[in-house]
Amino acid sequence: MSEQQVRVRFAPSPTGYLHVGGARTALYCYLYAKRHGGKFILRIEDTDLERSTEEAMRMQIQDLNWLGLHWDEGPHPETLKDMGDYGPYRQSQRKEIYQKYADQLLEQGDAYYCFLSDEEIEAQREQAKKEKRPPQVKSPYRDWTVEKALEFKKTCPTPPVIRFKVKDEKTDYVLQDLVRGDVTFPSDMVGDFVVIRSNGMPVYNFCCVVDDALMKMTHVFRGEDHLSNTLRQIMVYDALNFEKPKFGHLSMILGEDRQKLSKRHGATSVNDFNEKGFLPEAMNNFLALLGWSSPKAQEIITMDELCEQFHHDRLNPASAVFDEKKLTWVNATHLRQLPHAELWNRLQPFFAKAGINLSDDPAWQNKALETMKTSMETLTDAIELFKPLSNEPFKVSDKAAEVLSWETTSAVINKWIELVSAKNELSADDFQEILAQIKTECAVKGKQLFMPIRVAIIGEPQGAEVKLLVPLMAKQELIDRANQCLN
């Protein structure tokens, strides 16, 4: 109807790292905004004072940045200062705003002060459970006037909460979900729920509505676990006479055992994958395909293509299992497509961490990557691959012992040393020539020929193609290594 600008937000609560489920939600929000020329907003839902930390917020911001999901409004990624016209963007800084709307609710008779203690509520729950009723709170303070409650508050030792008063008459609420179609909730599905805690902080279902309305969100994409919360939120929207955004509830991401993905499934945070040598473009690619499919049936897809093609009508309502094998393949494919100079840059932190020093000649780097990248799936794979080329002391691996014990091995290696010494420089062709010579002069072939040579070069019986590796190495280094194998 209206030509209003699309505004989509990602609203994590800073209670830990950004996990892959959150990352996917953020990605979809981002893509939706980009696709429609809208704004992507980051809002921090830190109303849970106990669990929210500044550190976790920084971690999540960092992860979002790593993924390249840049927001138009929200805390500045460096300074954390608010950017945008609808701040503050941290809920902990919006207390007065929530209080104002809670007061409005109170005034309208849509909410009331409730003095029920934890024990009383617990008792009610027990009772409800016994009677097999939904465990909903029935507050005796429900019909008190605000004045009466305020008067009582003075004498009451524990501060009250503010509860939303769910209408008595039962009606059906229909949510037109972007992912699931029409979803009908009976209003008696929920009891009177808390909107403001006794410590004055608002509760998710309340501040989420106030913020989404005030921040002019047009679309809300979030996890399926929020689906049933939406009923409460709709009630708040209606009571406050706010315009509702369109909702889309995304499926869950599961582990291989089809349980909700959690820490016991291994790596689940975006940062874990960063550290394991996955590329952000691969992460986005894989995550996008978990619950969404490209209309062009692309499996390998760039961020730009994603922005172009993303549409909510291809979002899958069924939950999806996170398959790290496929992620690895996606990663390997992206990695091999990277320009070598860029790949080299991405590798630097991993080399540094592993203490590997390599030539800074770009031509050498390019040649080396050409050779190595077909055996790399993740950035960390480069560590083992490049070790033989670093200026670390040469070591013969245990796996190579068998090769060295072969009868013909020492003759082969001696011949190798002899022939290499006769050359100035070794090209791939020279290497092939030498190999052929050894083959005839030592009368060996196949494994007996190839593996000793490989061990003499990299100290391992298996690895990258040696004919490409050799040109990357200095002649004297080759000789030294071969000699070491003979001792």
Add this chain to the structure above:
RNA sequence: GUUCCCUUCGUCUAGAGGCCUAGGACAUCGCCCUUUCACGGCGAAGACACGGGUUCGACUCCCGUAGGGAACGCCA
């Protein structure tokens, strides 16, 4: 317990009543390339949860059943 959601190869998915002998991708297996391993190429195997309708015709629509999941907090 109540309410809501979900259900196509092992996994991610395509599929909007006849284009389906159910397509693709990952993984698996085989062959080719390769004097190793990868990369690459080719190929094989592998699924509509079940039962009823509706229809000339159902993977597609409806209703049940089963299984899975979520929510029912002063967590988000």
